[in-house]
Amino acid sequence: MREFMDYVHSAFYEATGWNRDNSYAALNSTTDALLNFQTPRGLRLTLSALASPNFATSYQLGSVGIVDGSISYLFSSVPLRLLLTPQTENVPLPDLLRSYRPLAELSRRTELLPETSQDKPEPSLLYGRLYLPQSLVEALVVKRLSPALQVQLSAVSAQHLRNGGTVLGLAQYDVGKYALEGLASSDGGLLGFRGVYNFGGDADVRNSPRPNENGNGERERIYGRFSTGGEIYYGTLNKSGGISLGTRFATLPSHKGTPLSATLTLNPLMGNISASYAVVAGKHCSLASRMEFNIFSYESAWAIGMELWRKPFKRPVLDEEEEEKKKKKKTTTTKEETLKPKDQRKDGERSFQAKLEWRLDEPEPVIKQAPAPPKQIEEEKPGEEEYAGVLKTRLDQNLRIGFLWEGRVKSLLFSLGTGIDLRKLDKPFRTLGLEIQFSS
Numbered sequence: 001m002r003e004f005m006d007y008v009h010s011a012f013y014e015a016t017g018w019n020r021d022n023s024y025a026a027l028n029s030t031t032d033a034l035l036n037f038q039t040p041r042g043l044r045l046t047l048s049a050l051a052s053p054n055f056a057t058s059y060q061l062g063s064v065g066i067v068d069g070s071i072s073y074l075f076s077s078v079p080l081r082l083l084l085t086p087q088t089e090n091v092p093l094p095d096l097l098r099s100y101r102p103l104a105e106l107s108r109r110t111e112l113l114p115e116t117s118q119d120k121p122e123p124s125l126l127y128g129r130l131y132l133p134q135s136l137v138e139a140l141v142v143k144r145l146s147p148a149l150q151v152q153l154s155a156v157s158a159q160h161l162r163n164g165g166t167v168l169g170l171a172q173y174d175v176g177k178y179a180l181e182g183l184a185s186s187d188g189g190l191l192g193f194r195g196v197y198n199f200g201g202d203a204d205v206r207n208s209p210r211p212n213e214n215g216n217g218e219r220e221r222i223y224g225r226f227s228t229g230g231e232i233y234y235g236t237l238n239k240s241g242g243i244s245l246g247t248r249f250a251t252l253p254s255h256k257g258t259p260l261s262a263t264l265t266l267n268p269l270m271g272n273i274s275a276s277y278a279v280v281a282g283k284h285c286s287l288a289s290r291m292e293f294n295i296f297s298y299e300s301a302w303a304i305g306m307e308l309w310r311k312p313f314k315r316p317v318l319d320e321e322e323e324e325k326k327k328k329k330k331t332t333t334t335k336e337e338t339l340k341p342k343d344q345r346k347d348g349e350r351s352f353q354a355k356l357e358w359r360l361d362e363p364e365p366v367i368k369q370a371p372a373p374p375k376q377i378e379e380e381k382p383g384e385e386e387y388a389g390v391l392k393t394r395l396d397q398n399l400r401i402g403f404l405w406e407g408r409v410k411s412l413l414f415s416l417g418t419g420i421d422l423r424k425l426d427k428p429f430r431t432l433g434l435e436i437q438f439s440s
Helices: 004-016 029-035 320-339 352-356
Strands: 042-052 055-064 066-076 124-132 136-146 149-157 165-174 178-185 190-199 224-235 240-251 260-267 272-282 285-294 300-310 389-396 400-409 412-421 429-439
Touching: 004 042, 004 055, 004 066, 004 124, 029 260, 029 272, 029 285, 029 300, 029 389
Parallel strands: 042 429
Antiparallel strands: 042 055, 055 066, 066 124, 124 136, 136 149, 149 165, 165 178, 178 190, 190 224, 224 240, 240 260, 260 272, 272 285, 285 300, 300 389, 389 400, 400 412, 412 429
16 A cells, blocks of 8 residues: 555656656566565554645554554645545545556656746655654655756665665656666665666657557557666675666557556676566456576576455446336236136137127237336446455465455555465464555
8 A cells, every 4th residue: 555655755746747657666666566565564553634735744653563653744845736635535546556557658858848837847845754763764855957857865864774874866867768867875885877768659759640549450559668778886885786677568558458567677797587577457457477587596486466456336226217117017907907807718719799790809919018127237426436445465486475455444545464374384374464544
């Protein structure tokens, strides 16, 4: 389940026109949402509120052996009321829960483009969080310097960390077609650079026709985007470095077929290869799998996961008018049967009047009974929620199973999960927890 502050953070990026998916760090975000979800531990309660269009607060209290909690504050220079629905009972569940999410459309912009209402210059975000009783402090500052340039500065202060804390700086440059990032961290003097390049689909400079703009033949084509990139980093203090390469293909929201995402990453120095695949198997079901292999140690790892959405229960009902007509028909038929004289004639025998007139009886008119009205299901109202909850499961090579049930009851969001280890049948349940969120 997404925290309220992460939901507000996403609304800030949406308000400023920044695409979080166009980054090398988000290359595996689709499969990670289905395979790397966290199951709650113990009991945890979160109360959040958007006090003003620019200010949000969140308070969390938990119990996992000991009582702990946190206090969070967030300030945005851009009003978020228009792009953010703080009430938990009004927000669609897919926006609050981590699930399969299609890629967002790329926004093509350059430094020479004029300023628009979507690309406002110099918006900023300030975020702080205090964990108790550990006295751990988190801070985040986001500053938009231009429509294509953004800087972030995050810091963590704790006694168990080296030098009492660490600071991470990140500079991001995104023009839609490609995105570049440079980072520096005080932990080990880490320096890094990463980037991603997009081609195919909406990333092409030429305005290629979309599937919904052509005939039926174009609808069967897979309309998606290829993203390829890499990262390189080096620790100036420990004199060690690393490199990784990756590519991803994912369908776009305008694709008329089955949504899917496939990713391949390679770490040449460590010899690790990872391949992942996620697909929307049905309207309410998504599947994901991941396979990892090391060419040096020949060790492998795999994981499979699934999410299954549940719709609200709907009872079939009949219209009141049809029920009244049915009752009237029953009463009239019973009255006619009581008033109608009994006919003692056998089947095929003529009546007495027909015998006197030397003729046959006229055929009786066949009365066709109207078919019973079909049961009608209550139609979805515009404000009615589409989903009532989601069930997530995963299984890895160590026979560890994770179950997570997330949903909404009235104005409360709940997340109930457990972790099971099949190799230890004497104590299979490793974790068990319940998390409740409320925001206004």
